[in-house]
Amino acid sequence: MRRIISAMLCFLLMCTMTACGGKNTVQSETPAGGNSLSADEHENNESVIGDNADTSKDVPSEVYMTSEVTPEGLIAVYEALNASPTGKIAVKLSTGEPGSNYLRTDLIGDFVQSFQNPTIVECNTAYGGSRANTAMHYQVARDHGYTDIAEVDIMDEDGSMVLPVSGGDNLTENYVGSHFADYDYYIILSHFKGHAMAGYGGAIKNISIGIASSEGKAHIHSGGTGGSMWGGEQDAFLESMAEAGKSVADYLDGNILYINVMNRLSVDCDCDSNPAEPDMHDIGILASFDPVALDQACVDLVYKAEDGRSLIERIESRNGLHTLEQAEKIGLGSRTYELVNIDN
Numbered sequence: 001m002r003r004i005i006s007a008m009l010c011f012l013l014m015c016t017m018t019a020c021g022g023k024n025t026v027q028s029e030t031p032a033g034g035n036s037l038s039a040d041e042h043e044n045n046e047s048v049i050g051d052n053a054d055t056s057k058d059v060p061s062e063v064y065m066t067s068e069v070t071p072e073g074l075i076a077v078y079e080a081l082n083a084s085p086t087g088k089i090a091v092k093l094s095t096g097e098p099g100s101n102y103l104r105t106d107l108i109g110d111f112v113q114s115f116q117n118p119t120i121v122e123c124n125t126a127y128g129g130s131r132a133n134t135a136m137h138y139q140v141a142r143d144h145g146y147t148d149i150a151e152v153d154i155m156d157e158d159g160s161m162v163l164p165v166s167g168g169d170n171l172t173e174n175y176v177g178s179h180f181a182d183y184d185y186y187i188i189l190s191h192f193k194g195h196a197m198a199g200y201g202g203a204i205k206n207i208s209i210g211i212a213s214s215e216g217k218a219h220i221h222s223g224g225t226g227g228s229m230w231g232g233e234q235d236a237f238l239e240s241m242a243e244a245g246k247s248v249a250d251y252l253d254g255n256i257l258y259i260n261v262m263n264r265l266s267v268d269c270d271c272d273s274n275p276a277e278p279d280m281h282d283i284g285i286l287a288s289f290d291p292v293a294l295d296q297a298c299v300d301l302v303y304k305a306e307d308g309r310s311l312i313e314r315i316e317s318r319n320g321l322h323t324l325e326q327a328e329k330i331g332l333g334s335r336t337y338e339l340v341n342i343d344n
Contacts, residue, residue, distance in 0.1 A: 081257055094190070094210060126229060161180060204242060
């Protein structure tokens with residue numbers, strides 16, 4: 001009987017090992033609460049799974065990465081997703097204030113033009129600056145070369161439309177540009193960097209604050225209270241970004257993908273016309289169908305970088321990781337991911 005039991009245990013163990021085969025995984029703990037990876041792991045194309053979720057229940061989201069911050073690298077990391085966008089395609093990016101580190105057309109132009117009749121979409125700001133009204137905003141888009149590579153649509157030039165928010169702690173409604181519904185598929189192309197209020201800006205910020213109308217931006221900043229956008233409670237603001245982002249993802253029902261470009265990693269956002277000069281190296285371009293996994297992977301790479309101290313301080317001083325916590329809590333995505341390096 002003992003021999004039979006032993007044989008059965010061995011058989012079960014072999015089956016388990018076979019089922020876990022394929023990509024190698026690494027689990028480790030970082031101050032960011034997510035994943036950690038070494039240069040050797042990048043070189044060996046190992047996938048990385050963070051320890052911030054129960055991997056026995058959660059299937060890790062795939063995040064693809066290239067260290068090549070080039071037009072070719074951008075196209076390659078997008079192609080790794082094997083996405084099939086159809087219909088009227090919107091490319092959502094930040095047009096950026098003049099003087100900021102907005103995404104340059106010499107990097108993104110070929111990628112944008114690889115789609116049939118794409119439209120670059122944005123919304124007006126709620127804080128003033130050069131993009132606070134539609135006419136000025138279109139001029140900034142022209143000055144930054146975006147109208148040379150695609151049509152540009154300031155989605156809230158005709159006001160807002162309302163999206164319901166499900167499962168939120170702060171928002172029940174999210175106000176986005178009224179042209180939001182005009183598009184069938186969204187490519188969320190974000191410049192990952194620091195942010196004076198949110199700690200960092202990436203995919204989640206781009207689908208929340210970025211797609212919100214001017215009215216909606218103020219609503220999110222106030223934590224849904226309708227009060228001052230500058231005097232709201234910080235955690236409520238961070239949570240509201242996650243909640244607004246989920247309303248956008250829910251509405252699109254899978255017709256969306258996310259790309260983060262990790263270059264010019266200033267502690268300041270592209271909404272700042274006089275940002276601090278980056279004091280860390282460019283890291284790469286990452287892509288995923290999961291905005292939470294994507295932002296978590298970028299944050300983890302910053303924490304791993306030897307020269308990431310300034311950006312880490314900016315993230316932590318604003319409690320920026322709380323956006324990721326809330327986003328996972330309400331089901332926008334998972335902080336558990338597999339990082340797949342496509343360079344090898």
